[in-house]
Amino acid sequence: MLQVIAREDAIQCVETCAARLAVRTEVLPLRCACGRVLAQDIISERAVPPFDRSTMDGFAVCAADTFGAGAAIPAELAVVADIKMGEAATAVLSRGQCARIATGGMLPKGADAVVMVEQTEDLGDLCLCYGAVAPGANVTRKGDDIACGSAVLRRGTALGAGQIGALASLGVRQVPVFEKPRVAVISTGDELVQADPTDGQICDCNSDLLYAAATADGCEVFCFGAVKDDRAQIRAAMEACLARADIILISGGSSAGAKDMTVGILRELGTVHFHGIAMKPGKPTIFGTVGEKLVFGLPGHPLAAYFVYRTVVCAALQKLLCLPQQMPIGSGRLLENIPSNHGREELLCVRIDKNGGVTPLHTKSGILSVLTEAQGYVRISRNAEGLQKGEEIDIYRL
């Protein structure tokens, strides 16, 4: 019999151990850092934009010179300069003067606004302004986007397009990121083959399932393959994986039956922290450490293995990379009752319609294909006797 603990306690235990695992960092060219996680705060060494900049084609002016101007009575300003793109604006405007400027041009001294070209008439030496502008109109001030010395991005930020763009605007060409966590995946079971099963055999899908999930989550994944239910072979596989990875995911043989050898081997190699989570699916889960390294014994049923990966293993990855904890991706209204009375927290795949209606996708044990149509999962507390139709529930990422 397994001594189950609550999912929350399992996650806390895993996070504590993950915090002890040293994660190396590396410096990558900016473009190679897409999808990686920042290992240090980035403090801006310059302002963006680095000078007051026009956001329009038009004329740089002293706004006060345009006050009272309108369609009938234009302001008349002397054109004293052409601001060249990419060059310092050396002109200094006096009252009554203006300078031609293009979008992105540097505002000359003495100017505090831009009149857009559509509101002007360019007479060469003279510009007629048919509208008044307030100070700051059509101008991005130096540092408006990013102030010099500010913390632009914090350690633990996942670098998406917006972050990469912001770093580029600062002229940052290299960034310190966490190395990809190294994950090894082992499947166990005498019945497993890679293809062409004969009677009694099935295709190993956990290797590919966990490979794909951990790869998508930013890990460097190594698949050891399927191992027979043989103590020596499983131990050898675990030792080989411990030599080249920091996190081992070994699926199958994670329960407490005669053929469930993972927990015994793990006790020989290191420490078992828990064996059993009060969660359905996912009850037969083992977590242990060998030195600093994290070893997860996952259920053989692929959907159960996936739920344990998504909840418990991902908590370790997030801790490792200083990423924020898993939050719901949204919420919705249940379209039907879900009975549940297990004393175990239940996780259930769901489909979400356009109007936020949530339909549970019930499945028998051992079914994986539900993952191909699910858009998220919901949790039913182990104290609740199910959920009622119409209830608003949080939806989590699958």
Place this chain on the structure above:
Amino acid sequence: MLQVIAREDAIQCVETCAARLAVRTEVLPLRCACGRVLAQDIISERAVPPFDRSTMDGFAVCAADTFGAGAAIPAELAVVADIKMGEAATAVLSRGQCARIATGGMLPKGADAVVMVEQTEDLGDLCLCYGAVAPGANVTRKGDDIACGSAVLRRGTALGAGQIGALASLGVRQVPVFEKPRVAVISTGDELVQADPTDGQICDCNSDLLYAAATADGCEVFCFGAVKDDRAQIRAAMEACLARADIILISGGSSAGAKDMTVGILRELGTVHFHGIAMKPGKPTIFGTVGEKLVFGLPGHPLAAYFVYRTVVCAALQKLLCLPQQMPIGSGRLLENIPSNHGREELLCVRIDKNGGVTPLHTKSGILSVLTEAQGYVRISRNAEGLQKGEEIDIYRL
């Protein structure tokens, strides 16, 4: 002046042209296909599981033999076989007989259910069952997960962990996917440098921003770099990119001013389909084709360029890869009024709190850093005079 069209019309035009662009397909090993898009329907050539399978350690029985059994009066069954994992179950049970079986074992002929080991007492030749089971109990039937001959996954499915796992369970080791769309990115502007700007210069961030976005969306991206506002140089850059990519993104110079050369060059090289979208930001957008290839002239302002990428360019990518159209990622309640009265559809970055409250992130033109804190964007119809606090609004992916 630009002749603007509605975003919906722009997207339709882009989709029509994208549909004409032939996308090559390639066959990849399953694990390399993570994140790619399926180019053909996958029809299962076998059932999963391929035989009736036990989901528990216990005894395979004829359920009828257990009817009436309970804690006080067990059913007594003769143990006639041990089912070996990974081997065909050759035994044929008669009434009153049972076989030892482990989780995942093949159900022998004559058995239609499994009694879990916890409900039995194993006396060697005899098994006492202290509970009744219904036919089908603790059994996954052949084909329960995937029926033979069924369409498991459709062309145009993005391959995530669930899909990869389902294909592996079928023994599929190679999959046909669309080749990554080849995208080239050009920035234009005399003021652009890659790093260390002096007065009047700024760092080119659009190259990296668009590189990161298109890479994350599954494209093979080539950055040409920043080109001066020089007609011959821009034309040469476009021709070089057309030679090696199917989609060109050229930012800056997309309006209708004297220095906006993209539209003229595109007219020389091919066809301009529209110039201007009734969208804020993103109005100065050009779309054209050269042969089958798609050319997008994006605004120079990075946030505007990004919004045009996310809405219009992504519509082309989705069409190309047969992916479903962009849908909201959720909805929320507005925490403040948003005024808007532009006659243009407005797109606005938002932050979403735990309770689904939506706060708009207002920015001036030319600001990019808002993307680092936004969690999505909302659309304000060009016919609406803004949105009211408390309104429920759709949120789209940024």
